[in-house]
Amino acid sequence: MNSVVRDNIDDLEIRLLLEALFQRYHYDFRSYARASIKRRLIQARDQLGFASLSAMQESLLHEPATLGRLLGYLTVQVSEMFRDPAYFRALREKVVPHLRTYPSLKVWVAGCSHGEELYSLAILFREEGLEERTIFYATDINPAALKAAQAGVYPLDQIKKFTTNHQKSGGKSSLSDYYTADYGRAIFDKSLRSRVVFSDHSLVTDAVFGEMHLISCRNVLIYFDAGLQDRTIGLFRDSLARKGFLGLGSKESLRFSSHAGAFADFVREEKIYQRRDG
């Protein structure tokens, strides 16, 4: 079989599997950036021991347990606390002064995965004295990831990195104030999530999430194709209060979005945007 024919079969199998996943479970990965989703599907096929993507699809249709295992591959879960400390420093120094002017605040961490970004923001808001007037919404499509975010437990060997990042972000306390170490794990203080609502939400298929003052969504959009990125940015615009802030990953931008005009650069180099009036 020549390589062109084989590649077309791979691509056909991927389209069919993503369609099956949507039809059967309403998880919609059909508009994810194709090269990365293909990598992860092939990784899942090999590591879960399926002979082909079609075999994995058959199992997915008939064995609901396969869904949970596959979602772990399809959603990228690699992150760290205070990843890109300059982003959090910019939030602290440039965005927080604006947020202080509101009596109550809503913050949405969209695609929260295991919660590293959520806990980073909760700590930052506590340090800045804003936590008590804030409700955080942490959403993800993967129930296992949401569960991990609610647990707030990370391998202890990551803490050194998290601590350095926290200091570089302008942290006013010691990260060790917020966790206890136990058998190689760092367990974050449950008081950090007393103001957090965890929720199953899909940026692909679900609707607006209401009157947010800050949406932080980092390294999520890069997994979407251009059309889905654009839809999501429209969803963020509609979910933000006027003058609300949107923070993206350091390599994400609104440059290629049809909604770019609805936002102004707020801290350009950190990809922090502000929704315009009206």
Added chain:
Amino acid sequence: MSGAPGKAIAIGGSAGAVQALLKILPALPADYPYPVLIVVHVPPGRDNALVPLFQTRSRVAVKEAEDKEPALPGFVYFAPADYHLLAEADGTLSLSSEEPVNMSRPAIDVLFESAADAFGPRLTAIVLTGANHDGAEGLRAVVDAGGEAVVEDPADAYAPAMPEAALKACAGAARMSLEAIADHLLKLGAA
């Protein structure tokens, strides 16, 4: 999925790759007819020193790859530090913060495998100097998809391990000196 337009060049390097690229990229004319996608292993950090370094020494346009931008002829795209760079079948580029591959992010295998899919026989992939084995599997994917595999001659390489691993994975790959690689790219561009 329909194929991407035109040909593309993908290059991967690690230890010693900057010096190696200094013998290749300045040779390309401003109107080089293909996009050149490059992964060099660099430590995580916000500022990519490679881009300014090569901008001042090259006639082709040199930039850091942005998510979802089209890969255009006459442009050299470097993977940003701490992100994988992938080629899409519609001729655009994607970034990813998936886990490191071969302990590297960006990883050469990720670029090569995605570019093999996107460009098939219209891809030339080149493995340069390096002290690990990243790029070897990706180069095999390039050959499997009908693309051309080129490897820096380990005898001349600053760090021979990576070219040796690539040659072991792809026995049919062309082994070339850096000067020959530059000439080869020019010939491809003139064809």
